[in-house]
Amino acid sequence: MKQGVSMASSEQTLAEVLDLASKHFKVSRDALVPEDDFFEKLGIDSLQALELLSRLENHFRVELPDYEMQGVSDFKTLAERIQERL
């Protein structure tokens, strides 16, 4: 499974990040774009952002320390951080 995931392209990772955020926070997928600020768009605080990170870790089977989220506020950068560890 991990091997399959690691083959994912950046675009695929980004699409999966957006899918998961939309599902977890019950926001229409069509309303989300990569450059969106997820704090604003999802109406979440930094702890809820960490919850999202945990979901993403389970999905992609990677582990990201909390500090990896420092300074990250848009889906695109978040997907890049995940992609770096796949």
Added chain:
Amino acid sequence: MIDLSQHTSLGSALRAAFERWPRETCLIEADREREKARFTYAQFAERAHALARAFQERGFGDGHRAAIIMTNQSKWLLSAYAILSRGGVLVPLDYKLNGDEHLQLLAHAGADVLVVEYPFWRNMAGSTAAGAESPDAARPGLVLVTEAPPNADLRGALRWEEFTGAEPPDFVERKRSDTACIVYSSGTGGRPKGCVLTHDNYLEQCAALTRMYPFGPGMRYLSILPTNHAIDFMVGFIGPFVCGATVVHLRTLRPEFVRDAFPRYRITYMALVPMVLKNLERGLRARLADQPAPRRWLVRQLIRLNRALCGRRPNVAISRVLLRPIHKAFGGGLRMLFVGGAFTEPETLEFFFDLGIPVANGYGLTEAGTVITVNDMKPFRSDTVGKPLPGTEVRILAPDAEGIGEVAVRGRTVMSHYLDDPELTAETIVDGWLMTGDLGRLDAHGHLQLFGRKKNMIVTEGGKNIYPEDIENAFVGIPVKEYCIFAANYLWPERKLGTEQLVMVLRLEPGSEFNDALRQAIETRNRKLPDFKRIHGFLVWGEDFPRTASMKVKRPLLAEAIRGEGAERRRAVVMI
């Protein structure tokens, strides 16, 4: 507990604890579900002494300054004790600052040593402190990096894990009036506010707090706030240690692991900030809502019964029996939560109280050595921030008809001064009274109620003080004549806390109009800021800003002019 009156320094009090409870566990470090380290008091002392000896061999000692930039973990406390036992001064820095900000504060503090986790050291590589000529200009002479990968380029720094000495170190005594810590309450990008706190400040604070809420061997404190946070330094390090209790460090703030830690380590006490408390509330409410209807009804009845039996005085023994599954989820040993650092909604405090989990709401300032007031639960009150700690005096200056005025504080926990800033010190400590800049009222029972702020700042739910002038640099280059940022509550005081917003006031170039390009320029820069530092709206102002002879904006005068235009001007704020 250790009799703190017999000690003149934090190092001395901690050393006494290591000798008194050698076999008790003092520290557990957990990362997610994994336990990474566990120390008895004797083991902790042994490891810290090896570090202290290495410091000694490098000439580190009496009055030298050592900064720490680390997440919540055991090496923070080990390094802190090693520094204090050598008579050094601790400079705890917020790891959430960026590399430039770290270097700026290191330079301001004049740190001789830096102890830093590898990722933050890596982030500093391309950074330069404001005003410095090169990245290395602010770099302390000795840098110890923890947990660096085997092949990492450490740029001349040493590995913390290898920095040890074999011989026992010499303990350096300090006087109560000596500086223990320099703690920055704000000032990145603006005027650094380095609070100089003495050993006397901390020992008095610790004695007062542990008298109200005693720790002891077998009790476990869950620490999730970083130790650089004033609350955690006191109640998640010094307090439990001098009482022989155990600190459980969790290296993540992830809500699911915080929830797991309660039963896993059978936690007794925990201090948190409102954002974390609200997250726990949200999780509990969701779990209760998921229960089948008859079970929800039953829980409601048990909550009513708990309320009837306990009244306004918490009785955890009764609540644990009545609301067993909820208390079991918290480990079954939880006595109380402490919340502070920012405004907490009374509804949240009542929610936990109804479940038999008392939350002691407190109020403090780094300048006052952390805690000024805290609820004593006699009885529980959700509408106040409690009574002054023993030994701390609080008075309300120039109270209005409703008794509301500026809160002033006096006592042995009030800091000595701001580092290298006599002017700011003179404005802040007047005739021995610390001017908090907060507006409050003391009620007939001696409880303090807060009603907003006199000073231009906001406090986030995460307990961070944000001063508008510290953010202004982030907007350099926007195409306007001038701009200035204010706390909304400073421009338009509301006599309440909880709505913390920042507003940018803009003076456009003559003949220009506000347009999409300008809006875009502001929003792009705003997004680059951490979420808790962002502005919430802007206001176009039609006149040049008043300035001093040295061209600094006269903020109070500008605020007064804006305020003078009343509610209509407030409605003109364009929200982002």
